[in-house]
Amino acid sequence: MTNVTPNFGDFQLDVYMRGLSGVRDNLPFTYAELEARAHAALPPDVMSYVAGGAGNEYTQNANVTAFDRWGLIPRMLVGAAQRDLSIDLFGMTLPTPLLLAPVGVIGLCAQDGHGDLATARAAAKSGVPMVASTLTVDPLETVAEELGDTPGFFQLYPPKDRELAGSLVSRAEAAGFKGVVVTLDTWQLGWRPRDLGLGNFPQLQGHCLANYFSDPVFRAKLAKPLEEDVRAAALVWASEFADPTLSWDDLAWLRSLTDLPLLLKGICHPDDALRAIDGGVDGIYCSNHGGRQANGGIPAIELLPAVAEAAGSTPVIFDSGVRSGEHIVKALALGATAVAIGRPYAYGLALGGDDGIVHVLKSLLAEADLLMAIDGYRSLADLGPDALLRRA
Ligand code: FNR
Numbered sequence: 001m002t003n004v005t006p007n008f009g010d011f012q013l014d015v016y017m018r019g020l021s022g023v024r025d026n027l028p029f030t031y032a033e034l035e036a037r038a039h040a041a042l043p044p045d046v047m048s049y050v051a052g053g054a055g056n057e058y059t060q061n062a063n064v065t066a067f068d069r070w071g072l073i074p075r076m077l078v079g080a081a082q083r084d085l086s087i088d089l090f091g092m093t094l095p096t097p098l099l100l101a102p103v104g105v106i107g108l109c110a111q112d113g114h115g116d117l118a119t120a121r122a123a124a125k126s127g128v129p130m131v132a133s134t135l136t137v138d139p140l141e142t143v144a145e146e147l148g149d150t151p152g153f154f155q156l157y158p159p160k161d162r163e164l165a166g167s168l169v170s171r172a173e174a175a176g177f178k179g180v181v182v183t184l185d186t187w188q189l190g191w192r193p194r195d196l197g198l199g200n201f202p203q204l205q206g207h208c209l210a211n212y213f214s215d216p217v218f219r220a221k222l223a224k225p226l227e228e229d230v231r232a233a234a235l236v237w238a239s240e241f242a243d244p245t246l247s248w249d250d251l252a253w254l255r256s257l258t259d260l261p262l263l264l265k266g267i268c269h270p271d272d273a274l275r276a277i278d279g280g281v282d283g284i285y286c287s288n289h290g291g292r293q294a295n296g297g298i299p300a301i302e303l304l305p306a307v308a309e310a311a312g313s314t315p316v317i318f319d320s321g322v323r324s325g326e327h328i329v330k331a332l333a334l335g336a337t338a339v340a341i342g343r344p345y346a347y348g349l350a351l352g353g354d355d356g357i358v359h360v361l362k363s364l365l366a367e368a369d370l371l372m373a374i375d376g377y378r379s380l381a382d383l384g385p386d387a388l389l390r391r392a
Contacts, residue, residue, distance in 0.1 A: 004082070008083075008365035008368070009366050011362045011363070011365070011366040027348070027351055027356060028351075029363055031324065034344060034348065034351070034360070035347055037351055038346070038347035039051075042109065045200040046108050046109060046202075048197075049202060050105065050109065050343060051194070051343070052193070053190075053192065053292045054291060054292055054293055054295040055295030056193075056295065057291060057295070058297060059296055059298070060290060060295075062291075063291050063299045063301065063320045063321025064321040065299075066302055067321065069390060070330050070388040070390055071388065072326075072330065072371065072377075072387055073375070074374070074376060075375060075376030075377070077376075078376040079378070080372065080373050080376050080378045083369050083378055084378065085365065085372075087380065089337065090178070090179060090261040090282060092151055094128075094151075096127060096365055097337070097339055097380060098128045098328070098361060099128065099130075099153075099319075099340040100340065100341060100357070101290075101319045101340035101341060102155035102181065102183070102265075103119075103133060103345075104133040104134065104135025104136070104203070105202055106119055106133065107208055108137065109349045110350070111353065113137060114137060114138055115346075115349050116132065116133075117142065117146050118349055118354040119345070119357060120144070120146035121146050121148075122349075122355075122361070123147055123148075124146060124148030124150050125358050126150070126361045126362070128361050129150055129178075130152050131154075132177070133208075134154075134155055134156055134168065135203060135211070136208055137210055138210055139214040140154060140172055140175055141174075143175075144175035144177060147176075151178040152176070152177050153263075154169070154177040154179070155180075155182075156168060156181070157186060157241060158243060159241060159243065160240050160241075160242065161217065162253065164212075164218055164240065166217075166257060167217040171211075171215070173260060178260065178261070179260050179262070180257070180261070180263070181265050182262065182263070183289075184264055184265060185266030185287075185288070185289050185294070186266075186289065187242040188242070188244065189201075190295070192292065203237065205231075206230040209234060212233075212237050212240075218236075222236060251276070251279035252280075262280075262282050263283035263317065264276045264281050264285060265285035266285070266287055266288075267284045267286055267287075267307060268286060268288060268300065269306075269307070270309065270310035273286075273307045273311050273316075277311065277312075281314075282314070282315070283314060283316070284311045284314055284315070284316045285316075285319075285340075286300065286303065286304050286318050286319075286336070287300060287317075287318070287340075288303075289320070290319070290320050290321070290342045291320065299321060300319070300321060301318075301320070304331065304335055305385065307335070308335025315337040315338070317336065317338050318334075318335075318339050318340070319340035319342055320342075322342075322344075323344060324367055325364050325368030325370070325371055326367065327339075328365075328368040329371050329377075329383065330388065332380055332383050333383045333385060333388050334388070335385070341360070341364065344364070345357045348360035
């Protein structure tokens with residue numbers, strides 16, 4: 001008897017089998033419905049913050065529609081009954097090519113206000129690593145405790161104070177995170193009309209600052225004890241959040257912060273990828289922040305192939321605009337080692353807590369796996385740029 005390993009696509013059969021017993025999943029299977037229902041579930045200011053992007057949101061929308069420029073070429077009779085979507089990343093074998101992108105305010109997307117913990121629990125249940133943002137409701141140590149056996153990554157917004165940066169990274173190491181993702185595209189906040197219209201920026205109200213408020217280096221900067229004046233502490237945070245002078249000359253310092261795998265997030269140009277790799281980083285994270293920062297016009301997926309080519313054997317994480325299994329397969333074919341998801345899991349969380357996130361991940365993986373099955377791609381190794389046809 002042959003040993004049959006489950007495929008992610010089997011989730012589809014589970015859904016239909018439950019349907020036979022009259023049980024229907026009450027969570028959506030399309031992004032459009034996920035977003036619409038999250039709209040009803042989340043407070044308006046949180047929804048605006050999550051759903052909104054920079055400027056007229058052209059880039060944010062183009063991030064999604066640009067995937068339509070490619071089509072996967074079907075191949076027949078290749079024996080794709082079993083698919084392998086596992087990847088090797090920094091010496092770890094991961095069951096899926098997915099990551100949960102860092103989402104500051106994910107904490108606020110959960111009904112109980114502890115969405116970072118729910119995301120970590122979803123990572124533990126699904127084996128999909130969480131990249132925990134610097135901006136969390138619960139401190140990184142508490143988030144790490146919920147990750148189970150699934151590796152986690154810590155995302156750092158490099159602050160002005162280098163001692164504070166060092167403290168955050170040391171805490172992430174001590175908590176057991178397996179890599180550090182430094183986000184480079186947010187040293188200045190992008191122009192976000194939806195949030196401007198509501199006059200809403202959650203961190204200025206003191207939300208999602210647990211990593212700072214629990215940090216001895218940060219607390220030493222406060223004139224009054226934190227508990228006496230959270231507003232004042234949030235203003236200190238705003239003045240310390242980012243160093244606008246950070247340049248390539250500082251890469252050696254960033255590298256010196258940790259022996260863990262170091263990734264730079266926001267890399268969209270092949271020369272920047274080369275420079276990062278020259279500076280000793282272990283991974284490139286190609287992203288335009290989901291179109292939330294610069295409304296620059298070029299969808300991130302269009303920039304991925306050149307970045308991946310420049311990166312060569314260095315792993316490339318991709319995010320921005322991934323809404324379906326089809327998008328995941330296309331990003332992998334265009335050179336991503338792993339693909340990260342942003343807004344879709346925030347909405348899954350809003351609707352169903354950690355199980356809502358798991359539902360979103362299972363749906364994305366099932367769709368990706370079934371696409372690979374039907375189009376005859378057995379493993380990610382079979383899936384290169386020649387699997388895609390670029391349409392006019
Ligand atoms: C983000 N993103 C982000 N990135 C980061 O490095 N640190 C962070 O704290 C945040 N915070 C954040 C909040 C919200 C509400 C969103 C939607 C996004 C960007 C995120 O990691 C990722 O790049 C995008 O979400 C990917 O685009 P999609 O999948 O949302 O289109």
